[in-house]
Every structure is written in C-alpha cells, then in structure tokens.
Amino acid sequence: MSNTVLTIDALHERVDAIFRKAGLNPIQASAITRVIVAAERDACKSHGVYRIEGALRTIKAGKVEPNAVPELLPQDAPALVKVDAKHGFANPAFELGLPVLVERARSCGIAALAINDAVHFSALWVEVEALTQAGLAGLAMCPSYATVAPTGGNRPLLGTNPFAFGWPREEQPPYVFDFATSVAARGEIELHRRAGKKLPEGWAIDVDGRPTTDPEAALAGAMLSFGGHKGSAIGTMIELLAGIMIGDLTSPEALDLLGTTTLYPSHGELIIAFSPQAFSAGRPGNPLGRAEALFEAIVGQGARLPSQRRFLARAASERDGISLSAQEIEQLDRCLEQGLDGV
C-alpha cells in the first residue's frame, strides 16, 4: 500500500481533532498534538502517531484530567518556576512555564522549572530544544515507572528515567541528546518479544535477578541501567531531584498509583536552564563559537553528534511533508471516528 504525504500543519489538524473529540480541552489537545507531530516530523516514531492510542486509553481510564488548565504558582525563590499541571498532561504545563523559565534563567543565570501533578507524555528533547531556541542550555529529567533494577539488585525500582540536554547553535539545529538511563527502552524489549527475538546480553534480569536474554522473562523481571553502576546512580539521582525534591512521585510510587505500565504515569519533571551569556560574562571567547570548534572536532574524527538523524528527517519533512503509512493513516481515521470507544 502506498504512503500518504501530509504537511506538518495538516497532520497537526488531524491529531488535534482526535484529542478534542476525545474530550481534551484545547490547551491539552494542542500541546499534546505538538509533541506527537514534532516526533513524526523528526521520524521519531517512538513518540509519534502510534502513541495516540495510549493517550486515549489514559483519558478513557480517567487517569488524566481532560479539562486541566495548568497554573503558574506564585514563587518567592527567584530562580524557581513551578507549574501545577492539575493532573493534565505535562506538555501544556511546560509550555506555560517556558517563557518564565527563560526570563528567570536570563536574569538569574540559572533557573529551574518544576512541573507537578502531570501525566507524563512527552519526549524531553522537545523541551530542551525549546530552551536552545531562546539561546539557553537546558537539562531535563523525570522519573517514569519502576521497571529497572538498581545495579546489584534484583527487582524493578527505578524508572527508565530519561535525561536530556540541549546546547544552542547558531544557524543550525542545536546539540541535543535525550536518552533513557536504562540500557534499552521498555518498548524495545516488547518489540523483541513480538518478533520472537532474543535480547542482547546485559539488557535485563529475570524475576530471580539472573541475567536473561528472553524478552518474556525480562518483562516479568527487570531492565538494567545503562553503563552499570554509573547509569544506576544517575537513574537514582533523577528519582531524587525530579521526583522527591520537587515533591512529586518516584517511579515506584507512580507505578503503585497506576497499577500498570500500559497507561501514561503521573509524576513531575525537572527542567534546568542555563544562560551561557551570564555564565561566560567577563571571560574570554564567545561560548557559542567555541562550542562549534568542539563539535567540529567530534565530527572531524568520524563520530556523530546526537539527534542528527532527527534533524535530517525534520528538514525533509519541512520540505516535502510527512509521509505516513497506510496503517498509520488508518489509525488516525479510526482514532478520530471511534475516539475513546476504539481503545
């Protein structure tokens, strides 16, 4: 079957219509749509159209407030911005906090945005990229739900806890990375299971804490952190900073509350913004120019900068539109027609 090409705007309209019909208010619908469309635009299928059904299931299960209007909370500490997502999705809460975070980072040098009581559906790269568009560096992290055993342990406790960073570049896409602090994303294990393939060594342990390459045993057991004890320590740090410190749920608490990993979890998120201008003031050299020399040295020895595949796909989508498979188009049609009844 042939693919269908949609403009970015046309895909936005179709996805937005699905969420509005499913009962999300315009603030929730448009923010979640922007993330899904950005992912499809960047050929980042893991956060694209295929996630719509999960969001609809989460709405249907009553695990997200469809009419939430996020609120910017009054704040005494000048470098902190706090947004209460009001049990809606994290995305509109981020969009509400972003301009204030940018302003605080510029005036304070460094600032942080804490999002609370959010249903987490996003890719963190969208958020650190938004900071780089304002000329800032950004770091974002959040818990998820308990699926990863700490190194040396044998049971799920940590989340896959994504960690993302962005650095602004002039006249080209930013330096951005965004990765799970587990070896693999849970979805990758699920894909191996469906394909009847064994997992690579080192991805997971079974219920008894023994290394396993069997996807079924891994899903019943626990995933492992990337980079052994170091990645496990970073995953723990994310539970502490982006869960406990901001007064929101940790990954085990988020899983306990939800009782499943098939819906989107409720927890918070921490985003830190840095002003390279404020940090480098009075020092020799222009930080953005100097960073280019570092990137050239990386690329010059044959290594790649992260996210380059996404940026190439983005340029193609902006030029040629987004190509969706017949199956994806059918999924969009079904989600619009059947709404919450279809999931």
Place this chain on the structure above:
Amino acid sequence: MSNTVLTIDALHERVDAIFRKAGLNPIQASAITRVIVAAERDACKSHGVYRIEGALRTIKAGKVEPNAVPELLPQDAPALVKVDAKHGFANPAFELGLPVLVERARSCGIAALAINDAVHFSALWVEVEALTQAGLAGLAMCPSYATVAPTGGNRPLLGTNPFAFGWPREEQPPYVFDFATSVAARGEIELHRRAGKKLPEGWAIDVDGRPTTDPEAALAGAMLSFGGHKGSAIGTMIELLAGIMIGDLTSPEALDLLGTTTLYPSHGELIIAFSPQAFSAGRPGNPLGRAEALFEAIVGQGARLPSQRRFLARAASERDGISLSAQEIEQLDRCLEQGLDGV
C-alpha cells in the same frame, strides 16, 4: 614493615607542612591538604598521599601560582557565584565560594558556582558532600585533559570528566556518587601496564581506533566513555557546561596548554546547588524522609548505595586514626625534606 597510625589532625599537619615548605601560601596549602587528608581518611587512596608528588611537580614546573588568593567576583545574576582561582588550586576557590553558593541556593532555590582559572586537584565528592552538610543537593562536574575518544571516533578529545552528585541525609553520611565519565580512570590503565595485565574489553582503542586490551596501546590511543554513546554524550555536556559555558578551557585546550598528562591541568569547574526545601515547598511530604524510603528499597534488594565503603573507612579513621604504610610514611618524610628538589 609495620603500618603507622596517625590521627586525622596529625596527618593534616604533616601534609600542610610539606606544601608550605614547597612554597604554597597558607590558603593554598591548607585547602589542598584538606582534600588529601579527607581522601586518606576515607581510604580513597587515588586522591590521597600518593598525589602529593604530582602537586609538587606541578608547583615546580611553574604550572600553579603558589601565592594565589582566590577572589569572589562581583555578580549581577543572583543565582550565579563566580570565583577566580587566580591560577592557584581549585580547592581554596571552592572553599571561598561555598558559603555564598549555599546562601544563594537557599534564597534562589537553585544556584551555581563557576570556578575559573584553577589548577584542578581534587575529588568532586568532597565538594558535593560540603553542600549536603548545608542541607542542599549538589551536582559538580569539570573537564580534565583530552584522553577519551567520543563514541564512534578514534582520537582523544574528551576528558575523563568527572560527574558527582550529593543528596543530604539526616544523621548519616549523604548519598554521594562521583565517577569518571570514561569507562576507567587513566590511573587504572597505568596500573594494568605496570602489572603487565591486559585491560578488560571495552576500555580503550589504539591509535588507529581499533579496540585494544594492551595498556601500552591504550595509553598511546584513547580511552572510551562509560555506557557507550550515552556516556560520551554526558562527557560532551561536561565540556560544554563546565568548560565552554563558564568561559574556561575544554579538555583538549587544557592538554594543549600543559603539553602533558603528568601535571595537574588548568581549567574551570561547575557546581550546582539545589535547595530541596525551596523546591518542595507547598508539596506533600518531607523530601529527606521520602528519600530514605528510596534508599531502603535499594539496599533492601541487595544493591549498594555508592560511597558506603568510603563512609565505613571514615568512621574507622575517626575512631582509630589513619593507618599509613611504611612506604607512605617514607614518602611524607621525603616530600618534607626534599620538597621540590625531590620530584
């Protein structure tokens, strides 16, 4: 030969005397001594007495300013603290900035200390621990010199770039990790070379970019990042934030300036402090209490918290004194008697 036991204070006096005699002013001598003694107290030999000779060599080579008096720079941005180390060691610059960083983190919620023009001799855990003693969480990072190839590359570019984090705990030692973002520290490869042992797979590449387990080939080639492309991305982030953003040298620049990895390098450092009290204000639960539940869940499944070996050694040293080998005592005596002539 039998070991000699010294009290913590007695070891401090001996090390301090060495550095004063070698020409460091009291500010430099006492701050660098505190780090060395803290490392010996914690049985963290990699930062202990054996490092004195490297510091003396750096002084003798004229690569550190022995009379430097670090200066706190006036600062418009309320959440930034900047200390000019004046080409002295980083340690007294950190000690000067620490109380201001603590005060700013408490009032702003989050704050950062940038140390510039420092000769870097330290373990970052000392610094994040100092923040936890003030009830704050802390994150510290710095470049080093170019010895690590970015993933997919074949030449040294990144440093071993340490990354440290601390979280305060009541009535017990803090949660602290501090690790190189390379698979191994450069010293570990040197130890394998001396012992005539092969390296584990995945530590290093040779000059042609091929994986090697030969320590000589590794020292001529490049080390690898921990956790593959994810660790490499974190190492790059550290070059950007704690090198370029703060207007100080990157690891390749630090190596170019010094021309050797046998002296301590000159670069900057970034320390970020978070106030859990400010972040959690208005939210349910006490963050320090909630963190204990997470730590219990980690330990309860047989996993370890980082730094526990150090804290056990510390308790023993505080009770029984620090035990030094005859060789270490001889080294202290020789460093005191011969000073810069002995290195």
